[in-house]
Amino acid sequence: MQPFISLLAPQRDTSSPLYLQIANSLVSAIRSGHLLPGSKLPGTRELAKQLKVHRKTVIAAYNELYAQSWTEVLPQKGTRVARNLPEIKAKTWSKEPDSSFEGTITVPFYKMPPPSPFTPMHPVITPHLILDEGIADNRLAPLDLLFREYRSRLKHSYTNRTVQGALAAGSPLLRESLVPYFGETRGLSIQPSNILITQGAQMSIYLAASLLIRPGDYVLVAEPNYFLANKVFEQLGAKLLKIPADDQGIDLQAAEICCKKHRISMMYVIPHHHHPTTVTLSPERRMQLLELSAKYNFAILEDDYDYDFHYSSTPYLPLAGSKHNGRIIYLGSFSKLLSTSVRAGFMIAHKDFIDQVLRLRVLIDLRSDHLLGDSLAALINNGDLARYVKKANKIYHHRRDKLCELMDQQLKGAVNYKKPDGGMAVWVKFNPEYPLKDISVRASAKGLYLSNGEIYNTEQTSYNAVRIGFASLNTKEMEEAVQILKQAIFG
Amino acid sequence: MQPFISLLAPQRDTSSPLYLQIANSLVSAIRSGHLLPGSKLPGTRELAKQLKVHRKTVIAAYNELYAQSWTEVLPQKGTRVARNLPEIKAKTWSKEPDSSFEGTITVPFYKMPPPSPFTPMHPVITPHLILDEGIADNRLAPLDLLFREYRSRLKHSYTNRTVQGALAAGSPLLRESLVPYFGETRGLSIQPSNILITQGAQMSIYLAASLLIRPGDYVLVAEPNYFLANKVFEQLGAKLLKIPADDQGIDLQAAEICCKKHRISMMYVIPHHHHPTTVTLSPERRMQLLELSAKYNFAILEDDYDYDFHYSSTPYLPLAGSKHNGRIIYLGSFSKLLSTSVRAGFMIAHKDFIDQVLRLRVLIDLRSDHLLGDSLAALINNGDLARYVKKANKIYHHRRDKLCELMDQQLKGAVNYKKPDGGMAVWVKFNPEYPLKDISVRASAKGLYLSNGEIYNTEQTSYNAVRIGFASLNTKEMEEAVQILKQAIFG
Structure with a gap:
C-alpha cells in the first residue's frame, strides 16, 4: 500500500479542491496500471489517516471516482477499481485512415468575392495598444x-x-x-x-x-x-x-x-x-x-x-x-x-x-x-443599464475631447477631422503625403495597432482615412497611443 | 429639509446596495421637482446622521449622482443639483409622428416557405414538465x-x-x-x-x-x-x-x-x-x-x-x-x-x-x-470538460434505461421504439390509434409539454412519432412525465 499512497499525496496547490486532486491522482494511478481493475481501494477512514486529510475529503474523492465510472461500490465490502474502465476509445473502421485535412479539395464550392474583410491571424495580434474603430470599454460596462x-x-x-x-x-x-x-x-x-x-x-x-x-x-x-x-x-x-x-x-x-x-x-x-x-x-x-x-x-x-x-x-x-x-x-x-x-x-x-x-x-x-x-x-x-449609459456618456464625452485635443497638439498638419456629435470614434483623414498603409506598419512595429484604412476604400475611392475609437482607452492609454502614432507619422 | 429627508429614507431592502437606494431616491426627488436644479444638497455628514447610515454610504451615493451628471461639485462649497439636468430627451422632428408598427406593410418582401418550424408564443409556455427532443441537463453541466x-x-x-x-x-x-x-x-x-x-x-x-x-x-x-x-x-x-x-x-x-x-x-x-x-x-x-x-x-x-x-x-x-x-x-x-x-x-x-x-x-x-x-x-x-462528459455519460445512461423501462411498463401497446446506443433521446413511434396530435393537447392540459410530432412529418409521410429526450429529467421528473403521458394516452 505504501507506494500507492505516495502516489496520492495531494499537492495542496490552490488551483483545484483537495478532493479533486486526490481523485485525479487515483485516476492517474489506475491509468498507469499502479492500480489494477478489480483491486480494492483502502477504506475512507484509513486513507484519510494516511494522507492526513479529513475523511470527508476522501469520501468526496471516492464519490467523484464513482461518478466518473472509475470504481464500483460493493455493498458491505467497500470500493474497488472498476473491471470495465470507462475510457471511451472510439472504434476505428476505416481502411484508409487519414486524419488530416491537407491536400487539394476536389469538390467544387462557391468562392466568396474578395477582399476578405477579416482574416484570422496566427499568432493572433495582441499589441501593446490598439486604436480600434470604436468599441466600448469593458472596464466601464456593468x-x-x-x-x-x-x-x-x-x-x-x-x-x-x-x-x-x-x-x-x-x-x-x-x-x-x-x-x-x-x-x-x-x-x-x-x-x-x-x-x-x-x-x-x-x-x-x-x-x-x-x-x-x-x-x-x-x-x-x-x-x-x-x-x-x-x-x-x-x-x-x-x-x-x-x-x-x-x-x-x-x-x-x-x-x-x-x-x-x-x-x-x-x-x-x-x-x-x-x-x-x-x-x-x-x-x-x-x-x-x-x-x-x-x-x-x-x-x-x-x-x-x-x-x-x-x-x-x-x-x-x-x-x-x-x-x-x-x-x-x-x-x-x-x-x-x-x-x-x-x-x-x-x-x-x-x-x-x-x-x-x-x-x-x-x-x-x-x-x-x-x-x-x-x-x-x-x-x-x-435601471442598471440606464445608469451605465449616463456614466458612459460622461466618460466617453471626456475621451472624445481628449482624443481631439491630442490630435490637434500632436498630429497637426498630418490629419484632419470633424469632431463627432457622439458615438465612439472620430473619422480621421490623413493627408495624402502620409499614407496610412505605411503609418500602420510603422505603428505596429512600435506596439500600436491601427487599421491601414483599406476596409474603408471602395473601387472608386481610396480615402486614406480611418476611424479612431476613443471609447475603449483611458487618458493615459490614449496619450501613449497618440504619441506612438505621432512617431509613426513624422518619424 | 425634513420633507426632503423623508423622501430619501432608504427601504433597506436587500435587492440593491444602500448607497444606490439613496442615490435613486435623490434622482427621483430631482425628477419630481422636490429638488430643483441649482439647489444645494446637505453635507454628507449631516445627511448620514439624518438617515442613520454611515457617512461613507452617503459619499458613495453622492459619487454615483455625480457620475450620472445629476450634480455639480463646487470646490469648498459642496454639492448642488446640476443646473443642466442630464436627461437625454431625444429631439422630435417628424411632422407625422407615429411610433407604432401597425397597419399594412406596403413594401414587398420575400415570404419564407411555410410551415414555420417555430413560432414565438405569447404568453411563453412554461409547463410544469417538458419532454424535450433531447437537450442537456443544465443542472449537471459545469x-x-x-x-x-x-x-x-x-x-x-x-x-x-x-x-x-x-x-x-x-x-x-x-x-x-x-x-x-x-x-x-x-x-x-x-x-x-x-x-x-x-x-x-x-x-x-x-x-x-x-x-x-x-x-x-x-x-x-x-x-x-x-x-x-x-x-x-x-x-x-x-x-x-x-x-x-x-x-x-x-x-x-x-x-x-x-x-x-x-x-x-x-x-x-x-x-x-x-x-x-x-x-x-x-x-x-x-x-x-x-x-x-x-x-x-x-x-x-x-x-x-x-x-x-x-x-x-x-x-x-x-x-x-x-x-x-x-x-x-x-x-x-x-x-x-x-x-x-x-x-x-x-x-x-x-x-x-x-x-x-x-x-x-x-x-x-x-x-x-x-x-x-x-x-x-x-x-x-x-480537464473539467472531459470529467463532465464521463459523469454525464453515466447519468444519461441510467436515464435512458429508466425512460425505456417506464415506457415498457406504462405505455405498453401504445408506443414502440428501439433503444438508442447513445445520444439524448428515444425515437418513439405511436400506434395509429393513438394520434400524437390529440395526445399532445391532452398532455398539455395536464401540465406536460410534448411535441405533437408535426415537425418530423414530411409531405410524403406522417410518422406519428416524436423524439423523447431523457437527458434533462431526473428520475422523479421522468416518472411523473410518463405518468401524465400514460393518462393522456389511455385517458
Whole structure:
C-alpha cells in the first residue's frame, strides 16, 4: 500500500479542491496500471489517516471516482477499481485512415468575392495598444452585474422549463422589457411581437436584407458606407447605387434621381454617426427621406447602432417613430453599448415582417443565448443599464475631447477631422503625403495597432482615412497611443 | 429639509446596495421637482446622521449622482443639483409622428416557405414538465465552472487587447485547445486554421451548405432527416433526394442510383444517432459512403452533434478521419454537450474551405462571444470538460434505461421504439390509434409539454412519432412525465 499512497499525496496547490486532486491522482494511478481493475481501494477512514486529510475529503474523492465510472461500490465490502474502465476509445473502421485535412479539395464550392474583410491571424495580434474603430470599454460596462444575473439564473431549474422553440425570437423576458425601454429611450410604441433578438446588428442587417433583396434589385447606400453592410447587399445579389453625402447626411436629391431611374427595393441608412464618417442625418433630410420612401415605396433599413452616445447634442427620435406603414426596419445592438463579447442585437419591425425573419433566423442560428437575454432584461428593469449609459456618456464625452485635443497638439498638419456629435470614434483623414498603409506598419512595429484604412476604400475611392475609437482607452492609454502614432507619422 | 429627508429614507431592502437606494431616491426627488436644479444638497455628514447610515454610504451615493451628471461639485462649497439636468430627451422632428408598427406593410418582401418550424408564443409556455427532443441537463453541466472562468476574464484589460477582426473565426484560444481535444477524442489531426467557431451546429450547417449548394443542385439526405437541415438546403435552392434508411443507416445502393441519375453536390449525414431516428451508421456503410463520395466527387456534411454520448457501445471515429481529399466538412456543437444557453459550435474542414466560410460568417454574424470561447478553452485544458462528459455519460445512461423501462411498463401497446446506443433521446413511434396530435393537447392540459410530432412529418409521410429526450429529467421528473403521458394516452 505504501507506494500507492505516495502516489496520492495531494499537492495542496490552490488551483483545484483537495478532493479533486486526490481523485485525479487515483485516476492517474489506475491509468498507469499502479492500480489494477478489480483491486480494492483502502477504506475512507484509513486513507484519510494516511494522507492526513479529513475523511470527508476522501469520501468526496471516492464519490467523484464513482461518478466518473472509475470504481464500483460493493455493498458491505467497500470500493474497488472498476473491471470495465470507462475510457471511451472510439472504434476505428476505416481502411484508409487519414486524419488530416491537407491536400487539394476536389469538390467544387462557391468562392466568396474578395477582399476578405477579416482574416484570422496566427499568432493572433495582441499589441501593446490598439486604436480600434470604436468599441466600448469593458472596464466601464456593468458586466459584473450582468454576469451576476447570469449566474443566479444558471441554477434555476426553470432554465429547462421553457419550450425551446419558443426561444427562437430571443429571450421572452428581454423582448418584454424592451417594450417600455424603447418607449422611454426612443419614443417607440411597440409590442414584443415587433421585436426579434439577434446576435448583433450584423445579423439583423443580414436577416432583414435577405427578405428585402432579390438578385438584381437596386439598393441605395451612402458613399462611403459601412463596408460589411455593402458586402451583405452585394452577397444577396443587389446592385448598389451609391449616393454622396455631406455634413447633413445623404444627398436626397441624388437619391431621388436614382428612384426615377430604377425601382429601388431598399435604402440603408445610419441616422446617428454614419459609419465611417460619423455624420448625423439632419431633421430636414429625415423628413425628405421619409417622403421619398413613401413616394417610391422602398424599405428603409435604419441602423441606429450609435443612438445611445451623444455629447454635443441630444439624439433625434428614430425614423421608425414616424408614419411609415411598416416600411422601416429598425436595428441596433447591445454589443456596441456594453462589450464586443456580449452578443445581443435587435430588430424592430412590423409583426408580419418579424414573423418571416424568424423563419430564416432559425435556419441560420437556432436561437440566441436566452440566459444572456434574461440577464439583460434584469439590468434594464432595475435601471442598471440606464445608469451605465449616463456614466458612459460622461466618460466617453471626456475621451472624445481628449482624443481631439491630442490630435490637434500632436498630429497637426498630418490629419484632419470633424469632431463627432457622439458615438465612439472620430473619422480621421490623413493627408495624402502620409499614407496610412505605411503609418500602420510603422505603428505596429512600435506596439500600436491601427487599421491601414483599406476596409474603408471602395473601387472608386481610396480615402486614406480611418476611424479612431476613443471609447475603449483611458487618458493615459490614449496619450501613449497618440504619441506612438505621432512617431509613426513624422518619424 | 425634513420633507426632503423623508423622501430619501432608504427601504433597506436587500435587492440593491444602500448607497444606490439613496442615490435613486435623490434622482427621483430631482425628477419630481422636490429638488430643483441649482439647489444645494446637505453635507454628507449631516445627511448620514439624518438617515442613520454611515457617512461613507452617503459619499458613495453622492459619487454615483455625480457620475450620472445629476450634480455639480463646487470646490469648498459642496454639492448642488446640476443646473443642466442630464436627461437625454431625444429631439422630435417628424411632422407625422407615429411610433407604432401597425397597419399594412406596403413594401414587398420575400415570404419564407411555410410551415414555420417555430413560432414565438405569447404568453411563453412554461409547463410544469417538458419532454424535450433531447437537450442537456443544465443542472449537471459545469456551467458554474464555465462562468467562473468567464468572470475572471471580464476584468482583464487584455479583453481589449485583441484586434477585433482576428476574432472572426472564434476565440483563438479555443481553436488552439480544440486541436489536441479533437486529436484525443476523435483522432483528427488538424490545425487551428481548420477550425471555425460558430454559434452552434445550425450555423455550421447553414454556412457550409451556403458554399456547397447553388440553386438547382441535388443534395442527398436520409428520410426522415433533421428537419431544419432540410429547410436550409431547400432555402438555398437545393433539390432534395430523400434516401431510405434502415437500422444500419442510410441505404447506399439507393444513394448510388441517385448519383448515376444526377450530379450530386452534397450529402448530409448524421453518423451517430441520426436525427430523428437515433440510428447509427454502420462501419460497412461508412466505408461505402466514402467510396461513393470519392467516385461521384460530392461533399459530405458530417453532423456529429451526438458523438460524446454513448452507453451501449463506443463511438466510431468520424468519417472526417479517413482519406477524403477535403470532401468532408465535420461539425458539432457545445450547446448539445453543455446547455442550450451556451452558444458555441464548430466546423472542421479544409483550410481553403474555412477561409471562404469565414468571409460569409462575418456577413451573417461578425463574431462569436470570444470570452465564452476562452472560457471553454480553459475547461478543455484543465480537464473539467472531459470529467463532465464521463459523469454525464453515466447519468444519461441510467436515464435512458429508466425512460425505456417506464415506457415498457406504462405505455405498453401504445408506443414502440428501439433503444438508442447513445445520444439524448428515444425515437418513439405511436400506434395509429393513438394520434400524437390529440395526445399532445391532452398532455398539455395536464401540465406536460410534448411535441405533437408535426415537425418530423414530411409531405410524403406522417410518422406519428416524436423524439423523447431523457437527458434533462431526473428520475422523479421522468416518472411523473410518463405518468401524465400514460393518462393522456389511455385517458
